[in-house]
Amino acid sequence: MPSPIIPIFRIFDYQKAVAFYVDWLGFSIAWEHRFEENFPIYLEITKGDLRLHLSEHHGDCCPGSKVLIEYPQLAAFHQELTAKNYTYMKPGLHEAFWGAWTVNVTDPFGNRLEFFERK
Numbered sequence: 429m430p431s432p433i434i435p436i437f438r439i440f441d442y443q444k445a446v447a448f449y450v451d452w453l454g455f456s457i458a459w460e461h462r463f464e465e466n467f468p469i470y471l472e473i474t475k476g477d478l479r480l481h482l483s484e485h486h487g488d489c490c491p492g493s494k495v496l497i498e499y500p501q502l503a504a505f506h507q508e509l510t511a512k513n514y515t516y517m518k519p520g521l522h523e524a525f526w527g528a529w530t531v532n533v534t535d536p537f538g539n540r541l542e543f544f545e546r547k
Contacts, residue, residue: 434472436481437539438491442469444536445482449473452514453533453541455480494540499531502545506531523547 439445449455455473462469468484478497483489499505506521509531517533524530528544535541 432477432479434479434481435493435495436483436489437493437535437537438489439482439484439535439537440491441536442484448514448516448535449480449482452509452512452517454508492538492540494542497541497543499543499545502529502531502543505543509533 446457450457450473453475455475455478458472458474458479460469460471468486470481470483470485470488473480473482480495503521506519509519516536519531519533522530522532524544528546531543533541533543
């Protein structure tokens with residue numbers, strides 16, 4: 429069986445990435461790597477079984493990507509996000525035409541995450 433796919437998102441500011449992914453979305457930092465001080469950072473963040481890589485390195489990926497993430501108990505997750513009152517994002521819980529509930533968020537670098545739960 430193949431290993432899980434781990435998307436890589438391009439980021440440009442470590443502090444903004446932490447505020448969005450860790451403080452607001454509830455991910456944890458699994459590990460970080462820099463070749464030397466004042467070099468770009470590369471890190472893995474996790475939330476349960478979900479893993480994402482975030483990179484400041486120019487050639488790793490393009491900003492503005494999108495991932496679709498199946499997420500159980502999406503309504504509860506949406507309430508958790510709403511309660512945190514994040515200044516830069518107020519996502520709704522929407523019924524998609526393809527038979528799912530969705531919560532769409534965009535990180536400070538233009539990357540989009542669409543969390544969904546099948547009906």
